[in-house]
Amino acid sequence: MTVSIPPDNTGAPHAPVSASAAGPAYGETVRTPDTVPRDVRLRARHVDVFYGDKQALFDVSLDIPEKAVTSLIGPSGCGKTTFLRCVNRMNDTIEDCRVTGEITLDGQNIYDPSLDVVELRSRVGMVFQKPNPFPKSVYENVAYGPRIHGLARSRAELEDIVVASLRRAGLWEEVKDRLREPGTGLSGGQQQRLCIARAIAVSPEVILMDEPCSALDPIATAVIEELIDELRLLYTIIIVTHSMQQAARVSQRTAFFHLGRLVEEGPTEVILRHPQAKKTQDYITGRIG
Amino acid sequence: MIPLLVAALLLVLMGIAYTQGFSRSRAIAATGVRLHSRPAYHGSLVAIRCLLPALLVLGLWVLFGPGMTRAFIVAQLPPDVAALDEPAFLTAVRRIEAIASGFGVAGQVQPYEAAAGEAVRRFHTFALLVVMAAAAGVGILGLLAALRRISPTLRARNKVESVVRVLLLACSALAILTTVGIVVSLFNEAFRFFSFVAPADFFFGTVWNPGFATTGTAAIGEYGLLPLLWGTVMIAIIAMLVAIPVGLMTAIYLSQYASARLRNVAKPIVEVLAGIPTIVYGFFALVTVGPFLSDTGAAIGLDIRATSALTAGLVMGIMIIPFVSSLSDDIMRQVPLSLRDGSLGLGATESETIRRVLLPAALPGIVGALLLAISRAIGETMIVVLAAGNSPVLRFNPAEPVSTITVTIVNQLTGDADFAGPQSLVAFALGLTLFVMTLLLNMVALYIVRRFREQYE
Numbered sequence: 001m002t003v004s005i006p007p008d009n010t011g012a013p014h015a016p017v018s019a020s021a022a023g024p025a026y027g028e029t030v031r032t033p034d035t036v037p038r039d040v041r042l043r044a045r046h047v048d049v050f051y052g053d054k055q056a057l058f059d060v061s062l063d064i065p066e067k068a069v070t071s072l073i074g075p076s077g078c079g080k081t082t083f084l085r086c087v088n089r090m091n092d093t094i095e096d097c098r099v100t101g102e103i104t105l106d107g108q109n110i111y112d113p114s115l116d117v118v119e120l121r122s123r124v125g126m127v128f129q130k131p132n133p134f135p136k137s138v139y140e141n142v143a144y145g146p147r148i149h150g151l152a153r154s155r156a157e158l159e160d161i162v163v164a165s166l167r168r169a170g171l172w173e174e175v176k177d178r179l180r181e182p183g184t185g186l187s188g189g190q191q192q193r194l195c196i197a198r199a200i201a202v203s204p205e206v207i208l209m210d211e212p213c214s215a216l217d218p219i220a221t222a223v224i225e226e227l228i229d230e231l232r233l234l235y236t237i238i239i240v241t242h243s244m245q246q247a248a249r250v251s252q253r254t255a256f257f258h259l260g261r262l263v264e265e266g267p268t269e270v271i272l273r274h275p276q277a278k279k280t281q282d283y284i285t286g287r288i289g
Numbered sequence: 290m291i292p293l294l295v296a297a298l299l300l301v302l303m304g305i306a307y308t309q310g311f312s313r314s315r316a317i318a319a320t321g322v323r324l325h326s327r328p329a330y331h332g333s334l335v336a337i338r339c340l341l342p343a344l345l346v347l348g349l350w351v352l353f354g355p356g357m358t359r360a361f362i363v364a365q366l367p368p369d370v371a372a373l374d375e376p377a378f379l380t381a382v383r384r385i386e387a388i389a390s391g392f393g394v395a396g397q398v399q400p401y402e403a404a405a406g407e408a409v410r411r412f413h414t415f416a417l418l419v420v421m422a423a424a425a426g427v428g429i430l431g432l433l434a435a436l437r438r439i440s441p442t443l444r445a446r447n448k449v450e451s452v453v454r455v456l457l458l459a460c461s462a463l464a465i466l467t468t469v470g471i472v473v474s475l476f477n478e479a480f481r482f483f484s485f486v487a488p489a490d491f492f493f494g495t496v497w498n499p500g501f502a503t504t505g506t507a508a509i510g511e512y513g514l515l516p517l518l519w520g521t522v523m524i525a526i527i528a529m530l531v532a533i534p535v536g537l538m539t540a541i542y543l544s545q546y547a548s549a550r551l552r553n554v555a556k557p558i559v560e561v562l563a564g565i566p567t568i569v570y571g572f573f574a575l576v577t578v579g580p581f582l583s584d585t586g587a588a589i590g591l592d593i594r595a596t597s598a599l600t601a602g603l604v605m606g607i608m609i610i611p612f613v614s615s616l617s618d619d620i621m622r623q624v625p626l627s628l629r630d631g632s633l634g635l636g637a638t639e640s641e642t643i644r645r646v647l648l649p650a651a652l653p654g655i656v657g658a659l660l661l662a663i664s665r666a667i668g669e670t671m672i673v674v675l676a677a678g679n680s681p682v683l684r685f686n687p688a689e690p691v692s693t694i695t696v697t698i699v700n701q702l703t704g705d706a707d708f709a710g711p712q713s714l715v716a717f718a719l720g721l722t723l724f725v726m727t728l729l730l731n732m733v734a735l736y737i738v739r740r741f742r743e744q745y746e
């Protein structure tokens with residue numbers, strides 16, 4: 001069984017889709033027919049990423065719908081974080097990292113030289129794989145973003161933002177008495193939730209979450225998943241996860257990466273229950289990974 | 290020649306001991322018994338047990354040998370010489386020592402001196418042979434005893450480890466004791482100075498005018514520290530005013546903005562500044578910067594002397610730029626990249642990230658670096674000797690010549706002063722003041738740096 005659809009082959013046996021219905025097929029990615037997202041917020045086309053001479057992403061094309069959660073799954077080192085960092089141009093900070101191809105947000109190419117990276121990042125927030133609270137107090141950590149962007153006109157307003165963000169990240173009860181203590185003194189899971197609170201405090205339109213629950217216990221995980229569900233109503237969310245169950249619980253669409261290639265993408269139920277590509281089947285059933 | 294021989298002897302002994310111990314324990318292991326320690330440890334233990342007694346014998350000779358030689362020489366002296374008074378007697382002994390060692394002496398060699406010299410030489414050779422034989426003897430005894438004690442249960446590894454620990458301890462103790470010795474002698478001489486000049490007159494005196502006594506060792510003139518202290522502090526302040534902004538900006542640029550390629554080129558170049566000998570900075574200040582400042586001052590109607598606190602401070606500031614920039618750059622690059630990513634990811638600009646996240650996180654370390662640079666500036670000598678003007682008067686105008694503690698130490702110790710009068714002893718009091726100042730600064734710096742380290746562990 002071949003897993004690839006040549007871009008111009010509309011008559012492939014297992015993907016009898018007309019180009020107009022599914023849109024053009026990009027690269028070798030298997031795309032579930034008839035489910036191409038409608039309100040596409042973020043569009044990646046032929047994205048290649050190189051770290052020095054080493055290529056980490058190969059010809060990735062992916063549409064991310066608005067007001068939905070897209071999860072990225074795949075074995076370790078397959079390029080999930082790399083793809084995520086392309087979306088808010090965090091890869092710019094890595095010196096020998098090079099990105100080619102096109103990524104558009106609301107139709108605007110984010111790699112356009114005239115684009116303001118700082119403005120982009122305030123609209124596309126990110127929660128990193130490893131918790132990275134600033135060596136400041138818990139309060140200051142969350143207040144950092146709103147301060148920089150002047151989101152609060154008064155002290156009280158700032159305080160409201162901080163408290164609300166901490167509440168939504170499910171951290172408020174644990175830190176309400178230690179807002180002045182350093183954020184680096186929290187436990188690993190608390191730090192991760194602090195970073196989530198910090199990211200949502202600036203109300204980004206797109207939120208990138210890199211394994212946000214990897215250090216959390218089931219209860220905290222449930223809180224974060226609830227938060228994601230709630231944020232989905234307003235924002236566009238991409239989440240990286242190693243847990244198929246989590247992908248099933250929180251996401252509407254799923255993309256499976258393997259060795260730097262986007263192997264298959266489509267509605268979460270399809271990818272998890274009836275994957276088309278052999279590699280996806282192997283990964284879902286635990287044979288690779 | 291002799292030390293080489295001794296070293297060779299010890300090395301050979303050690304080699305034999307090690308291989309013997311190694312093969313003996315190997316042989317035991319070959320019979321199928323399980324050894325507590327590996328053969329290498331048994332070999333090392335035998336070598337140590339062989340070497341230590343030998344070293345002990347040699348050490349005893351180093352300690353008591355000279356005394357014994359001296360006693361032998363005295364025994365050789367004819368009675369009339371032995372009855373001489375102290376200085377003449379010592380001279381006679383020294384002459385014989387010189388003859389014996391083959392250096393020769395000035396003046397006519399007396400027959401008794403030649404004979405005594407010959408005897409001493411023979412005594413020396415003999416004694417050395419005896420000592421070496423004794424060392425080898427006890428070494429071999431130790432070796433044999435140690436070999437006999439090799440058994441499967443011998444905890445050779447633990448013993449070797451504890452010897453290693455003692456050795457390391459001894460080395461660090463040596464470094465510490467040297468420091469302590471220097472400080473003690475500094476204190477000692479400084480106290481001798483304070484027997485001439487009251488500490489209050491020294492520490493709070495505002496006039497520095499030490500007279501040069503032609504007779505005796507009485508304190509003539511005034512020994513007020515304050516003009517020198519103020520000169521030192523003023524020059525250090527000017528230096529830091531130059532070095533802190535330039536150094537910090539350099540560090541920020543190198544660590545945050547420059548590409549790896551540029552940094553790899555630029556940082557060593559900046560660090561070359563630290564490698565230029567200070568005397569070169571000194572004449573750079575004297576020949577180029579001083580006249581330039583004075584001309585510029587004249588052009589805009591300011592009276593700036595060519596050798597002044599300003600000249601010295603400016604050049605010293607340039608000298609310590611690499612201390613500030615290089616250390617701060619290292620410290621800022623120790624701040625985890627993830628913090629920078631976190632801030633940039635929230636939409637902060639590069640400079641907001643530096644101001645609000647990186648600098649606060651690195652601040653304690655940077656302050657430590659600054660304090661180290663200041664203590665370097667305070668202790669610096671050559672630049673101020675040449676460029677500060679050497680005028681120990683309490684003045685507050687940086688365009689006038691001043692003098693510093695280090696310059697004054699140089700002045701008081703050069704020339705043919707003996708170390709009995711306050712004119713030269715004051716150098717020790719000044720040195721002590723300087724030492725305490727830099728010590729305090731270094732301690733504060735180390736404390737701050739250590740607190741910074743803890744934050745990311």
Ligand SMILES: Nc1ncnc2c1ncn2[C@@H]1O[C@H](COP(=O)(O)OP(=O)(O)OP(=O)(O)O)[C@@H](O)[C@H]1O
Nearest residue numbers: 051054056075076077078079080081082083094129
């Ligand atoms: N800064 C970097 N420099 C060089 N290579 C990198 C860098 N970051 C990632 N890579 C490489 O790019 C590839 C993809 O890495 P990436 O971090 O995107 O994987 P991932 O899918 O997020 O893995 P994980 O699930 O373990 O987080 C890997 O082979 C990795 O070694």
Ligand SMILES: [Mg+2]
Nearest residue numbers: 080081129210
């Ligand atoms: Mg990752």
